Amino acid sequence: MTFAMTADTTYDTAAIDAKWQDAWDRAGLFRAARGDAPKYYVLEMFPYPSGRIHIGHVRNYAMGDVIARYKMARGFNVLHPMGWDAFGMPAENAAMASGGHPKDWTYQNIDVMRGQMKPLGLSIDWSREFATCDPEYYGQQQALFLDMLEAGLVYRKQATVNWDPVDMTVLANEQVENGRGWRSGAEVERRELTQWFFRISDMAEDLLDGLGDLKDWPEKVRLMQENWIGRSRGLQMTFPLSRPAHGHDGIEVYTTRPDTLRGASFVAIAPEHPLARALAEADPDLAQFAVDVRRGGTTEEALEKAEKRGYDTGLTVQNPLGGALPVWVANFVLMDYGTGAIFGCPAHDQRDLDFARKYGLPVIDTFVATDDDSRVAETAFVPPKSEPVRWIDQPAGLDVATGQEAIEATIDWAEAQGIGTGRTQYRLRDWGLSRQRYWGCPIPVVHCPDCGVVPERKENLPVRLPDDVTFDVPGNPLDRHPTWRDTACPSCGAAARRETDTMDTFVDSSWYYARFTAPHADTPTVMADADYWMNVDQYIGGVEHAILHLLYSRFFARAMKVTGHLPDKAREPFNALFTQGMVTHAIYMTRDGRGRAVYHLPEDTVAKPDGLRVLRDGTEVEVIPSAKMSKSKKNVVDPQDIIAAYGADTARWFVLSDSPPERDVEWTAAGADAAHKHLRRVHRLAGDIARADRPANAADADLARATARATLEVTEGIEGFAFNKSVAKLYEFAATLGRSDAGGDARRAAMRVLAQLMAPMTPHLAEEVWQMMGGEGFVVRAPWPEADPALLVEDSVTLPIQINGKRKSEISVPRDMDAAGVEALVLQDAAVLRALNGGAPRKLIVVPGRIVNVVA
RNA sequence: GCGGGCGUGGUGGAACGGUAGACACAUCAGACUUAAAAUCUGAAGGGCCUUGCCCGUGCGGGUUCGAGUCCCGCCGCCCGUACCA
Numbered sequence: 054m055t056f057a058m059t060a061d062t063t064y065d066t067a068a069i070d071a072k073w074q075d076a077w078d079r080a081g082l083f084r085a086a087r088g089d090a091p092k093y094y095v096l097e098m099f100p101y102p103s104g105r106i107h108i109g110h111v112r113n114y115a116m117g118d119v120i121a122r123y124k125m126a127r128g129f130n131v132l133h134p135m136g137w138d139a140f141g142m143p144a145e146n147a148a149m150a151s152g153g154h155p156k157d158w159t160y161q162n163i164d165v166m167r168g169q170m171k172p173l174g175l176s177i178d179w180s181r182e183f184a185t186c187d188p189e190y191y192g193q194q195q196a197l198f199l200d201m202l203e204a205g206l207v208y209r210k211q212a213t214v215n216w217d218p219v220d221m222t223v224l225a226n227e228q229v230e231n232g233r234g235w236r237s238g239a240e241v242e243r244r245e246l247t248q249w250f251f252r253i254s255d256m257a258e259d260l261l262d263g264l265g266d267l268k269d270w271p272e273k274v275r276l277m278q279e280n281w282i283g284r285s286r287g288l289q290m291t292f293p294l295s296r297p298a299h300g301h302d303g304i305e306v307y308t309t310r311p312d313t314l315r316g317a318s319f320v321a322i323a324p325e326h327p328l329a330r331a332l333a334e335a336d337p338d339l340a341q342f343a344v345d346v347r348r349g350g351t352t353e354e355a356l357e358k359a360e361k362r363g364y365d366t367g368l369t370v371q372n373p374l375g376g377a378l379p380v381w382v383a384n385f386v387l388m389d390y391g392t393g394a395i396f397g398c399p400a401h402d403q404r405d406l407d408f409a410r411k412y413g414l415p416v417i418d419t420f421v422a423t424d425d426d427s428r429v430a431e432t433a434f435v436p437p438k439s440e441p442v443r444w445i446d447q448p449a450g451l452d453v454a455t456g457q458e459a460i461e462a463t464i465d466w467a468e469a470q471g472i473g474t475g476r477t478q479y480r481l482r483d484w485g486l487s488r489q490r491y492w493g494c495p496i497p498v499v500h501c502p503d504c505g506v507v508p509e510r511k512e513n514l515p516v517r518l519p520d521d522v523t524f525d526v527p528g529n530p531l532d533r534h535p536t537w538r539d540t541a542c543p544s545c546g547a548a549a550r551r552e553t554d555t556m557d558t559f560v561d562s563s564w565y566y567a568r569f570t571a572p573h574a575d576t577p578t579v580m581a582d583a584d585y586w587m588n589v590d591q592y593i594g595g596v597e598h599a600i601l602h603l604l605y606s607r608f609f610a611r612a613m614k615v616t617g618h619l620p621d622k623a624r625e626p627f628n629a630l631f632t633q634g635m636v637t638h639a640i641y642m643t644r645d646g647r648g649r650a651v652y653h654l655p656e657d658t659v660a661k662p663d664g665l666r667v668l669r670d671g672t673e674v675e676v677i678p679s680a681k682m683s684k685s686k687k688n689v690v691d692p693q694d695i696i697a698a699y700g701a702d703t704a705r706w707f708v709l710s711d712s713p714p715e716r717d718v719e720w721t722a723a724g725a726d727a728a729h730k731h732l733r734r735v736h737r738l739a740g741d742i743a744r745a746d747r748p749a750n751a752a753d754a755d756l757a758r759a760t761a762r763a764t765l766e767v768t769e770g771i772e773g774f775a776f777n778k779s780v781a782k783l784y785e786f787a788a789t790l791g792r793s794d795a796g797g798d799a800r801r802a803a804m805r806v807l808a809q810l811m812a813p814m815t816p817h818l819a820e821e822v823w824q825m826m827g828g829e830g831f832v833v834r835a836p837w838p839e840a841d842p843a844l845l846v847e848d849s850v851t852l853p854i855q856i857n858g859k860r861k862s863e864i865s866v867p868r869d870m871d872a873a874g875v876e877a878l879v880l881q882d883a884a885v886l887r888a889l890n891g892g893a894p895r896k897l898i899v900v901p902g903r904i905v906n907v908v909a
Numbered sequence: 910g911c912g913g914g915c916g917u918g919g920u921g922g923a924a925c926g927g928u929a930g931a932c933a934c935a936u937c938a939g940a941c942u943u944a945a946a947a948u949c950u951g952a953a954g955g956g957c958c959u960u961g962c963c964c965g966u967g968c969g970g971g972u973u974c975g976a977g978u979c980c981c982g983c984c985g986c987c988c989g990u991a992c993c994a
Contacts (some may be wrong), residue, residue: 101994141994214992225992273913277989280912353990357910404910481991488992558994597988599913604991634987711921711933715914717987719921723934731933734948777922781932853928858975860928887961898974904927908974 064736066700066817073820074174082833083176085132087585093129094586095121096566096627098594098602099136102162102184103143106169107682108638108690108720112708114175115814116633116776117593119709121176122813123771126837132586134569135170135177137163137184140191140493141558142225148524155492156520159186169693173701174817176833181572185561190568191494192515193577194560199497199508200616206252209506212485215351216244220527223489229350243347245325248487249496249554253608257282257479260607269629271715274599281600283480285309288464289392290473292320292370295377299331304370304380307391307478310398311467312459315446316419317396318409320370321363321383326393329382332366339364339382346384361385361408373472374448383408389482403433420444423453484605486557491522491530493555501542501549510543516551529553562602563609566592566626567619578618587623596632596715603630631774634717638688643672652687690720702815703729709814710780731784732818735807738791739822742800749796756795759786760803761844767810768840776814783811801826806838854879855906856888864905872899879905 077083097117100110114135121133137159144155163184171179183190201207215224219237223246228235253260261282264275288311291303304320322329324343333340342364349355361384368380378396385404386395399409399416406429409416418428420442436442438456449466451459464475487496495516497509509516519537522530531537531553542549564577570586571579594602610626613619619626641653682689695704707728712718763786770779790803805826812819812832823832847868852875854862862884866875876897879885885894888909896908 098994103994138994143993223992226990227993229992277913281990283912351992354910357990359910484991490992557992559991562994595988595994596914597994600989601991602994713922716922717915721921721934724921727934778932781923784932851928855927855975858927858973863928896974898927900927903925904975906927906974 064733064818066702069821070172070174070696070701070817073817074171076820077174077176077831077833080831082831083131083133083178084180085130085134085178085586087582088130090128090130092132092586093121093124093591094132094589095124095591096134096569096589096593098592098598099138099562099565100166101138101141101143102159102166104162104165106166106692108692108695108704108708109682110170111173111692111704112714112718113593113595113633114170114173115705115708116631116714116774117591118173118175118705118816119771119776119813120591120593122816122833123837125176125833126809126812126835128836131176132569133176133178134181134572135175135179136182136565136569136572137166137186138558138562138565139163139184139186140555140561142490142492144492145490145524152524154520154522156186156518159184159492172696173692173705176816181569183568183572185494185558185565186492188515188517189573190565191561193568193574194494194556194564195497195509195514195516196511197564197577197613197616197618198556198560199511199514200618201251201612202498202508204612204615206255206612206615207249207486208252209247209249210483211245212248212250213243213351214246214248214489216242218242222527226350226352229352229355232349232355240348241350243349243351246487246489248485250483250485251608251612253484253605254479254481256608256611257284257481259611260481260604263607263625266625267627267630270627271596271630271632274596274603274630274632277599278604281481281604285478285480286460286464287311287391287476287478288467288473289476290373290467292372292378292396294380295369295371298368299328301328301331304328304394305392306394306396307476308396309478310401310456310460311473312444312447312449312451312456312463313398313401313419314372314396314448314463315374316398316400316417317372317378318399318415318417319379319381319397321381321386321395321397321408323386323388323393324382324384325388326382326386329366332368332382339366342382356385356387359384361404361411363408363412365412373470379414381412390480391478399433400429401433401435403435406433418445419447420459484557484559484608486560487554488557489529489532489553490555491518491524493558494561495531496552496554496556498552499540499542499549500552501545501547503547504542504544504549507542507544507549513543531555559601559605560609563605564613566606567610567613567623576618578613580620583618583623584620587619587626589627591629591631592627593631593633596634599632603627631714633714634712638682638690638720640686640688654687695725699725699729700732700817702732702818706732706780706815709776711777713777714774731787732815734791735787735811735822736818738787739804739808739825742797742804743825746797747795747800749798750794752794753796753799756790756793756799756803757841758844759789759793760806761840763789764806764810764838764840765845768837771813779810780814783807783814786810808832809835809838850902852902853904854882854885855904856885856909858906861885861888868902872901875899875901875905879907 095117097113121131125131139159144159147158148155185191215229217224217234217237217239219239220234224234224241229241232241233239234241261279261284264278267275287307287309289307291305293303294301324346333343346362349359363381363383366380366382369377370380372378397405397408399406400418416429423441423443441453441455443453444451449462451462467473468475495518497514497516499507499509501507519534522534538551538553540549540551566589567578567583571582606626610619611624614621614624643651645651692704703725707725710728763782766782767779770776786807790807793800805828808819808822808826809832816833819832849865849867851863851865853860854864862882864878864882866878876899885907894907894909898906
C-alpha cells in the first residue's frame with residue numbers, strides 16, 4: 054500500500070493526523086476478529102458521558118493505546134474496545150435543572166465525546182461500541198439478572214436509605230451535605246425500604262482467596278480489597294438476660310476479642326435490634342432516642358464520626374465469667390454487622406472507653422504491657438495483636454501471650470465450656486442494587502397480588518424505560534407512570550405492578566468487559582467469543598475504583614460462570630490492573646471584597662518575568678498548583694483545544710511524559726508547548742535525513758549502539774508501565790540522532806527505529822516519519838525492533854569511589870576486572886590517598902560493576 | 910473515625926539499598942539576526958575559607974560499609990468509606 058507524501062516540509066499536524074486516521078480506518082487495522090494469533094485484550098475503564106472529555110481521559114486512553122499498539126507490534130491479535138457508562142444521576146439532575154430528557158442529554162453527550170475522542174487516533178475497534186443505556190445492552194443485563202435470580206444469587210430484604218422528609222425522596226450519599234438534603238436543606242433521616250440484593254457475601258471467601266492469584270494487580274489494591282472483605286475469626290456467644298424480656302432470653306453477641314471477656318462492662322445493641330424495637334414500643338424515650346440517632350447520613354464515615362450516644366435499657370445480662378452487665382442501646386452498634394449486639398470492653402477499645410467515661414461505666418483491665426503494668430486511664434490500651442502482653446485473670450488461663458494467641462485459646466476454651474462457638478465473619482455486606490430512580494436499568498420483575506414477586510418472561514425483554522416522563526415532581530417518575538407501572542402478571546395474567554426500582558449503575562459496569570467480546574449478540578455473551586477473548590489482559594483505570602467496581606466485577610464474573618455466560622477461566626476477569634493518576638492543573642484565584650474566592654481561566658492571566666501571575670488589569674493572582682480539574686474552579690483543560698493548536702500526538706506525548714503513570718501529572722501550557730517543539734524537531738530531522746546523504750563513517754557504530762540502547766530502554770519503559778521513562782529515552786535518542794555525524798544509511802536506519810519506538814505514543818508522526826524513511830506499509834504493523842545484545846555491552850565501566858559512604862572520586866576500569874584489580878587501582882586514587890593519609894583502610898567494599906566504598 | 914497511597918531543586922520528575930537531581934519546563938549566558946521571534950550551544954541544588962570542604966530527598970529517631978529507598982514515631986496532602994461515577 055502507498056500513501057500520498059505530505060507535500061510540505063512543515064509539520065502540519067492537522068493534515069498528518071487526518072491522513073493517517075483515514076488510512077488506518079480504510080485498512081480496518083483496529084477491527085478485532087477471532088484468529089489464530091495469540092490474543093491480547095486491552096481495556097480502559099469506560100467513561101461516564103458527562104459532556105466533554107477532559108485531558109484526564111486523554112491520559113487514560115493514551116496509556117491503553119500505548120499498550121495496544123505495542124502488543125500489535127509484538128504480533129498479538131489485539132482487542133481494544135470503547136463504550137459508555139451511560140446510566141446515572143447526572144442525567145436526571147440535568148433533566149431536573151433544565152427540563153430536558155436524560156436520554157437526549159446522554160446520547161448528545163456521547164456524540165460530543167466520541168467526536169472529541171476520534172481525533173486522538175486511538176487504536177479502538179469502534180464497531181464494538183455500545184452505551185449501557187442502549188436497550189440492547191440493558192435488556193441482556195435484565196436476562197442476566199433473571200438467571201441470577203433463578204440461581205439464588207439475588208434476593209430482597211430491608212435496608213436503610215437516606216430519606217429527605219421535605220422532598221419526600223431517597224437521597225444518594227453525595228446528595229447529603231453535612232447531614233442535610235442538598236436541595237431542601239432538610240435534616241436527612243434514615244429509613245428502611247425493601248430492596249434487592251446480590252449475594253456477594255456468599256462469595257466472600259472465594260473473592261478473598263482469588264486475590265492471591267492477581268499477581269499483576271497493584272499490591273495496594275489487593276490489600277484494600279482484602280481489608281474491605283475483612284475476614285475475622287471471633288466468638289459468637291449468648292449473654293443470658295437476668296430476666297427474660299419481650300420473648301428474648303438472652304442477647305447474642307459476636308466478638309473478635311473474646312479474650313477480653315473479663316473486661317466487659319456493658320452490652321450494647323443496635324437501635325434496630327429486635328429487642329431494642331420491642332422495648333421502644335413501651336418506652337417513648339427510647340423510641341425518641343432511636344429516631345434521634347437515625348438522623349444524619351448513612352455513610353460509614355458519618356456513622357463513625359457521629360458522637361457516641363447510648364440509652365440505658367435498665368435490663369442486665371449475666372457475664373458467663375460472673376457478674377451482671379447493663380444493656381444499652383448505642384448508635385455506634387450496626388445491625389448489619391455480626392449480630393447487631395456487642396459487649397463493650399472499655400480498657401482495650403477507645404470507642405468503648407469514650408462510651409464508658411461518658412456514662413460512668415467501669416473500666417476493667419484484662420491485660421497490661423509486659424514491661425509496664427500501669428492501668429488504662431484516658432487512652433485505651435490497644436497494642437498490636439502480635440505483641441505479647443501480661444494477662445490478668447484470663448479465662449483460658451493465660452499469663453504472657455499475644456492477643457492473637459489469646460483469641461484462639463479463648464475460643465477453644467469457650468467452646469469447651471459451652472459458652473459460645475468460634476465463627477469466621479466477613480465485613481463484606483451484600484450488594485444492594487435497588488435505586489429509586491428513573492435513569493437506570495429496570496429490574497425485570499412484576500409484583501402480583503396473588504403470585505407475589507414474579508420474574509418477567511425473557512421473551513418480553515428488554516423491559517424498556519418509558520420515554521414520556523417528567524422530572525418536575527420529586528421522586529421516581531417510574532413510580533407515578535401508570536401505563537408503564539401497571540401491567541399483567543407474567544404468571545397468572547392478573548393486574549399487577551412492575552418493580553419501579555432500577556439497578557445500581559455499578560451493575561452496568563460489572564460485566565461490560567464481557568459484553569465487548571460479543572457486543573451485538575442477542576444473548577449476554579457468546580461462549581466461543583468469550584472463550585477466545587477473555588480475560589482482559591490489561592485493565593487500566595483510576596484507583597478510586599480499587600474497591601467497589603473491581604470487587605463487583607469479580608463477583609459478576611463468578612456469577613456469570615454460575616449462570617453459564619462466561620467460562621470458568623474468567624472468574625478473575627482482569628489479569629493485570631494498572632491504576633493511573635489524575636491530570637491536575639493550577640487554579641488561578643483572586644478574592645472579592647468579602648474575601649470569597651473568584652476563579653479565573655488560565656488564559657485570562659499573565660505570567661510576569663518575576664514569576665508573579667496577574668490579571669490583565671494587574672491584580673495579583675493566587676496560584677494553587679496541582680488541583681483536581683473542576684469546571685467551577687475554571688481549571689479544566691479541553692483536549693479539543695490542544696489538538697487544534699498542536700495536533701493529537703502532542704496531546705498524547707505530553708500526558709505520557711514527565712510523571713509516572715500511576716501518579717498525578719500537572720498540565721502546564723509550557724509543557725504542552727515543549728512537547729510540540731520536540732515532535733516538530735523530530736519531523737524536521739526526518740526531513741533532513743531523507744534529503745541529505747553522507748557516506749558511511751566511524752560514527753555509524755556509535756549510532757548503532759545508541760539505537761540498541763534506546764530500543765532496550767524504551768521497551769523496558771513500556772513493559773514496566775513507566776511511559777515517562779520511555780519518553781525521556783526518546784528525547785535523548787532523538788537528540789543523539791540529531792547530533793550524530795553518521796552516514797546516510799546509518800541515520801536512516803536509526804530514524805526508522807525511532808519511528809517504531811515512538812509509534813505507540815505518537816502514532817501519526819511515527820507513520821509519517823516511517824513513510825519518509827521508505828518504510829514498508831504501516832509502522833503500526835511493523836514488528837517491534839529488537840536490541841542487538843552485542844551492541845549493548847560496554848568495554849569499560851566507571852566506578853564511583855566513596856570514602857565513608859560519600860562519593861569523592863571515580864575510576865574507569867575494564868568491564869571484567871576482578872575485585873583485587875579494582876582494589877589495587879582504588880588505593881592509588883588521589884582522593885583515597887589523601888583521605889587515608891598514609892594509613893590503610895579499615896575496610897574496602899567493592900561491588901563489581903557498581904561502586905567502591907573505602908572505610909577510612 | 911477507619912482503610913490505602915503519596916511527599917526529592919524555582920517546577921514536573923529520575924535513581925536493582927550503591928555517583929541524588931537522568932529527561933523536560935522555567936531561568937541565565939552565548940551563537941545566528943539590523944532587531945525580535947524561531948532555532949542551535951552551554952551553565953545551573955544550597956552554602957563556604959572554592960586545588961577543596963560542608964549541608965541537602967516533609968519532620969524526629971534507628972538499622973547498614975553505604976538510606977530518597979528498609980524499620981519506628983510524627984506532620985501534610987490525595988483516594989476510598991458500600992445510593993457519585
